[in-house]
Amino acid sequence: MMGFVYIVGAGPGDPELITLRGLKALEKADVILYDALIDERIFELVDCKNKELVYAGKRKGDGNGGKRQKEINEMMKKYALEGKTVARLKGGDPGIFGRLADEIAFLKVNRIPFEIIPGVSSLNGVPASAGIPLTAKGISSLTVLSGREDFGIEAILEGTFVVMMGRDSIQSVARRMIEIGISPDKPAVAIENGTLKTQRVVKGKLKNIGEKMNDFKGPVLFIVGDVADRLP
Known part of the structure; x- marks a missing residue:
């Protein structure tokens, strides 16, 4: 067994x-x-x-x-x-x-x-224990880097992006991401009601993920990047 x-x-x-x-x-x-x-x-x-x-x-x-x-x-x-x-x-x-x-x-x-x-x-655990918020009013992005690797802006654009609270604005967010240099064909997923029994996941590309959400009404988290192509 x-x-x-x-x-x-x-x-x-x-x-x-x-x-x-x-x-x-x-x-x-x-x-x-x-x-x-x-x-x-x-x-x-x-x-x-x-x-x-x-x-x-x-x-x-x-x-x-x-x-x-x-x-x-x-x-x-x-x-x-x-x-x-x-x-x-x-x-x-x-x-x-x-x-x-x-x-x-x-x-x-x-x-x-x-x-x-x-x-x-x-x-998030270490900053919180030190009393440091990672986001605040007017600070709408968070970049996480590995100190063991070399990086430049190209590496950042090829990395993973997580978009929170974007259910109603993901199409405009996607257009802006494409404008700053992220490929429109970058893999993307939308996850509704994450971790709950009602969780739903749809897979697409940055250019069309907003169109694939159909009747999503709950909280949605978006992941954009090559890791999104590793779904089963």
Whole structure:
């Protein structure tokens, strides 16, 4: 019998910032594969007596990060093939600079069932803990960069854009994005009622995503960028 993998965001550092759903996944797990940035006090929040805790961290300077990621992938596969429930515990949110795309691709190729449980990212968690708002009246954009890569304006335009509160204005927003240099054929998705049972997702291009929303009436979040082409 095939096991199951939960990919869980642990939050930005403080163990108490893990989500309730994340804690429930840890409680279900037979094996927890945890990253280097995990505060091990998080294991005091669940009964780990009959769980296997396996360090699966990577650190800058350790050497070949790609090789280590392959080892982590193989560990998930090994335990899943043994019929075990695995919690792949990652710092912050797994979808932000967390090699999530690599792990999703591996699990899909190997037909291993999985669920992604988001976490509080350092992106918003750390500024909030320091009392710093990331947006304010008149500040309508937020750019997130990796300090480990070189970048210029071209790299920013080729990156991922998230548009919030744009349900009624997405067509004008899309036109403006195209005017500043983003390809009209850039993949895009619109997500209505995200995380709820009524969630709906439609896929398109920047140039036509506004036309594909049909009868969307709830809150809508738009994602524009090549990552939007990775939907199942």
